[in-house]
Amino acid sequence: MSAEHEDLICLFIDNIWMHDGLSQNTLSSYKTDLVQFVIWLEQSKNTLVKASSAEVEDYLSFRYQKNYSARSTARSLSCLRRFYAYALEQGICVKDPTSKIESPKLGRPLPHTLSESDVEALLSEPDTDDALGTRDLAMLELMYASGLRVSELIKLEFSQISTVQGVLRVSGKGNKERLVPFGEAAGEAIENYLKYGRGELLGNKQSDLLFLSKRGQGMTRQTFWYRIKHYASMAGIKKHLSPHTLRHAFATHLLAHGADLRTLQMLLGHSDLSTTQIYTHIAKERLKSLHATHHPRA
The missing domain is CATH 1.10.443.10 (Intergrase catalytic core)
Structure with a gap:
């Protein structure tokens, strides 16, 4: 992962820690979600700042194909939404590629039953x-x-x-x-x-x-x-x-x-x-x- 991306992710994590006081576990999860998306983007030589809605959708599809749970994918998308809201506010991005993307349906656990x-x-x-x-x-x-x-x-x-x-x-x-x-x-x-x-x-x-x-x-x-x-x-x-x-x-x-x-x-x-x-x-x-x-x- 590039140094530019590392710096950007650290700035974002520091920002949400100062504003929301999130736990270290939550901050660590957010950082992991962003790093995974960055690694995926860098395979096509793209960056967080320039990612499009289509690329975010492709990434979610990739997670589905790799059998990530709907819950973890929903959390990953939630993290991206927060990052792009922060990036827009700071003038780092000019658009939010997650704005029109629906969250995955989590569903409810099925009750155990008998035949x-x-x-x-x-x-x-x-x-x-x-x-x-x-x-x-x-x-x-x-x-x-x-x-x-x-x-x-x-x-x-x-x-x-x-x-x-x-x-x-x-x-x-x-x-x-x-x-x-x-x-x-x-x-x-x-x-x-x-x-x-x-x-x-x-x-x-x-x-x-x-x-x-x-x-x-x-x-x-x-x-x-x-x-x-x-x-x-x-x-x-x-x-x-x-x-x-x-x-x-x-x-x-x-x-x-x-x-x-x-x-x-x-x-x-x-x-x-x-x-x-x-x-x-x-x-x-x-x-x-x-x-x-x-x-x-x-």
């Missing part, structure tokens, strides 16, 4: 000859059948659910109520729990809560999470799990079988459709995987 066969294996593990087993199966079946959040599941009361109608009333985030249907398998598991499990767990106590701990009290998120991990281990499921794994599976499998996003949004209790749209990406990845596995010319 339909994974869910079947998980649901086959609870021992329904045991009070805790009947409770666990009812909770797992209901979560997979309705897409409830864990916090909603453990707070369910008798007055919120009807196994006859196969529907429950949920008070979700922001105390917004929604009606959520559930199928026969979940209904049967709940009825079985009410007949053979809940009374044993309740003992001589009284509670409006549907699902109880072995001490006859309300369940905690941690307890339910422990039970999911326990059954997943028994089923030989090695995938990354979270307390909301079955909620994610509910959403993904509904989409895979033809549900529309608006319906899914209502069932999940999302206030914004963009939150629900994350599941379309999971469904697409699943379809691609199935195609790659089963199509004769994949």
